[in-house]
Amino acid sequence: MSRVPVFGVSDFVAVFNQTVAYAYPSVVIEGELSSFRVSKNRWVYFDLKDEDANVRFFGSVYNLPGPLEDGMMLRVVGSPQLHPKFGFSITVQSIQLAGEGTIKKAAKLLEAKLSKEGLFEQARKRMLPYPPKFIGLITSAESAAYADFVKVIGSRWSGLEIGLYDVQVQGEDAPTQIIAALEYFNSHAQAPDVLVITRGGGSSEDLQVFNTESVTRAVAGSRIPTLVAIGHEIDVSLAEMAADMRASTPSNAAELLVPDRQRELAELHDVNQRMSDSVQRAIARAREKLSAFDEQSRDYINLVIRRQRVQLESTRKLLSVINPSTVLKRGYALVYKDGTLVRSKTATKRGDQIQIRVADGQFGAEVQ
Structure with missing residues (x-):
């Protein structure tokens, strides 16, 4: 033994x-x-x-x-x-x-705690640049989420840069890697315009990383605006609630970030056509107004000419009436003394020499 x-x-x-x-x-x-x-x-x-x-x-x-x-x-x-x-x-x-029950219960407890701190307040949300020039993408390089996001971005828009930080999106090391990615982009000399954290759908345990306190706080604390897109429609993760914007899927995230080039071109064409039609209508209205103005102007000028002619004829007749020659023709005579018109009989006396002007001439006379 x-x-x-x-x-x-x-x-x-x-x-x-x-x-x-x-x-x-x-x-x-x-x-x-x-x-x-x-x-x-x-x-x-x-x-x-x-x-x-x-x-x-x-x-x-x-x-x-x-x-x-x-x-x-x-x-x-x-x-x-x-x-x-x-x-x-x-x-x-x-x-x-x-277990799903524990995961949901823990998420509710953490949500209540962070809500009291104001981490999910709408007032904290920032507008995302539209479209951004530089996107910081945090996801797994081997995932369908990465492929979908890049594909949709490329099909809709061009001329922007995507910087990928490859991370695990589930498992024990995922929180540390995602936080490191956020810190990397936030300290980058040429920081992105927006950060996108995304993955496809999965079970509650697969998505647990996005309900952890450390990741949620890191998303909320980012100096760069954030968009979190987890492909799970039923439950919204705490990281999504803390982000400036959330999307339902990686593809939806791409659609929210950049416009559709073809749609934009079509809208520009429509706007250009509407502007062209509007200008043509304005020109047509102006021509109509000008034509009407020309006609009105001609009518007005003719009216003025007619009025001037009538006034001229009236003046001529008036002048004819008051013309001394016309008066003399009606049998009147003008009497002058020493070249001055005699307007009263008191202006002459017996023996004065006077000149008498009649319609067809003049002659001298002596006052008796």
């Missing part, structure tokens, strides 16, 4: 930890959350349990995907160890929500 080794307590703890670290440097455990608590806003303690057992976990608040409550299903990655004073526990490396 082999001899059973005898350990001191400290030695056993050391050997146990070495053995476990060699055999299971990391483990993934899924279970129901219980006894969850936060200490000093820095450390978290909780258990994961099933019907037959429970395991203690210890970690940092920075490991949390968002607000948690007992009863949620979690998938935790961690390293098991036996602490000299506190016993067995698993030190948390990462935490993922497990």
Whole structure:
């Protein structure tokens, strides 16, 4: 019979930890959350349990995907160890929500928390440039979402640049990569006009990254306007709610960002045709008015001429009436004394020599 080794307590703890670290440097455990608590806003303690057992976990608040409550299903990655004073526990490396019900519940809790902070307020939303000259695209380079977005952009518009930052859009590393992409573009010397974060549809677990607190805050904190397009019509992710604009699919995102070249050309043609027709109508109306004005002008000038002729004839007749020659022809005579017209009998006396002018001549006479 082999001899059973005898350990001191400290030695056993050391050997146990070495053995476990060699055999299971990391483990993934899924279970129901219980006894969850936060200490000093820095450390978290909780258990994961099933019907037959429970395991203690210890970690940092920075490991949390968002607000948690007992009863949620979690998938935790961690390293098991036996602490000299506190016993067995698993030190948390990462935490993922497990199960559609838990994911939705966690999203609701986080939504309530961030709403109180005003992260989803409409007043925070910025207008996107239309069309942008430079688009920063955050997605998987191998995804259908990337292909669809680029294809639709190219078919609708030209002359713009797309800068791709290749990231995972699901899984444990996705949040860190998406946040790094946002930080990269925001610190870029030649920053894009707009940032687009997109992926196709998927299950609640696939889309979980877009409901994490870290990604949602990073989207809301971007200095560059953001458009988030997750191909999932049923539920709107928190990242979409925090963005300046959301789209239902990658293709829809492209349609919102740039106009349709063919439609724009057709509209320009229609506008040009309407303007041309309007100008032609204006010219026709002007010609009609000018023609009418010419006719009215001629009528007016003829009227003025006729009036002048009538007035001239009236003046001529008046002059004829008051002309001394005309008066003399009617039997009247003009009397002059020393070349001055005699207007009264008192202007002469007996013996004065006078001249008398009649219609056909003049003669002299003496006043008697």
